[in-house]
Amino acid sequence: AGASAAGDADADADAGGPPEPPPTPPPVPRKKRRSLHRITSLIRIHDLGIDGSAVPPKDDRDFDDDGVAAAAAAAVPRCKRPDLLHLACPDGAAAVIEALVKVGLKCITDEGPMWTPVRDTERILSKRVPAPEPGEWNRAEGFSEVLVWQGKFDHGGYGCDLPVVKARGNVTAPARKLLDLLLDSGRVKEYNKMSLGRKDEYYFQEGVEDRDAGFRGVAKIVRGSVKPPIIRK
Incomplete structure (x- = not known):
């Protein structure tokens, strides 16, 4: 009797066809997708006297004169912070480079209280007679003398808490060979024994x-690492 009942059940299943699939669960509501802006890099300009929010971004690629260039420029978001500038702004890049050159020249020629000579440099300068006039450069004499100062920037912005080192010396090399040496990130360890390496991150312009x-000239952003010697007292 049991076998007969099982056979009847199988017959009913075959007559009715395959079983119906389970009901489809309701769709899970998806979050609205947000449009992505074009991603660009930024440079800090807090100590350069430039307002980044006032510089309109532009695209630095070449396009046909059919409105594509304007659309590409509009796709670059305007920086809302005055202390930052988009690197996709060719017009702003020239102003940044000019300002950086001025800041650099001011720092290396400054003889004010910002810079404190290290012990060996202080000893060398104390023996010079007559002493340099106020505002006059303290120059290295000969090819074995190297003058070194330490200091900090007082602009109150990013990195102002980190020490800065200034050095002066004489190098027996043509100006162009010295320039090529300083621009080559792969040769930093030849003249900086504390360097752990340097990497070129971004080029504004590559050719001299x-x-x-x-x-x-050449203008680029580099990232360097150094390992200062540990001084034990």
């Missing part, structure tokens, strides 16, 4: 004789 970016 190039002028396309609104200024002449």
Whole structure:
């Protein structure tokens, strides 16, 4: 009797076809997708006297004169912070490079209280007669003398808490060979024994004789690492 009942059940299943699939669960509501802006890099300009929010971004690629260039420029978001500037702003890049050069020249020629000579430099300068006039450069004499100072920037912005080192010396090399040495990130360890390496992160302009970016020469952002010696007292 049991076998007969099982056979009847199988017959009913075959007659009715395959079983119906389980009901589909209701769709899970999806969050609204947000449109992505074009991603660009920024440079800090808090100590350069430039308002980044006032510089309109532009695209630095070449396009046909059919409105595509304007659309690409509009796709670059305007920086809302005055202390930052988009690197996608060719017009702003020239102003940044000019301001950086001025700041650099001011720092290396400054003889004010910002800089404190290290012990060996202080000893060398104390023996010089007559002493340099106020505002006059303290120059290295000969090719074995190297003058070193330490200091900090007082602009109150990013990195002002980190020490800065200034050194002066004489190098027996043609100016162009010295320039090539300083620009080559792969040769930093030849003249800086504390360096752990340097990497080129971004080029404003690569050629020494190039002028396309609104200024002449090489301009790049580099990232370097150093390991100062540990002084035990």
